[in-house]
Amino acid sequence: MSEQHVLDLKGLNCPMPLLKTKQALNQIDVGACLAVLTTDPGSVRDFKSFIDLTAHELVEFEARDREYYFVIRKGS
Structure with missing residues (x-):
C-alpha cells in the first residue's frame, strides 16, 4: 500500500488550495x-x-458539510 500524506487547507481561498497542493505533491514520492x-x-x-x-x-x-476531501495519487 502506498504512503499517504494529509494537507489541511480549510479556510484558504482560491488559488491557495491548489498552489499548496502542487507544492506538497512536489515533496512526495511517485505513487x-x-x-x-x-x-x-x-x-x-x-x-x-x-x-x-x-x-x-x-x-x-x-x-x-461545505468541506471537500480529495485523495490524489502522485503520477510520474
Whole structure:
C-alpha cells in the first residue's frame, strides 16, 4: 500500500488550495497519496482541471458539510 500524506487547507481561498497542493505533491514520492481537505468550493473545479492536465490520479473525492476531501495519487 502506498504512503499517504494529509494537507489541511480549510479556510484558504482560491488559488491557495491548489498552489499548496502542487507544492506538497512536489515533496512526495511517485505513487504516494496526498489527502487534501478544503472548504473552498472553487477547489472542486480547480482540482478537476489540474488532475485532467497532469499524470496525477484522483483516487477519491467527497463533499460533505461545505468541506471537500480529495485523495490524489502522485503520477510520474
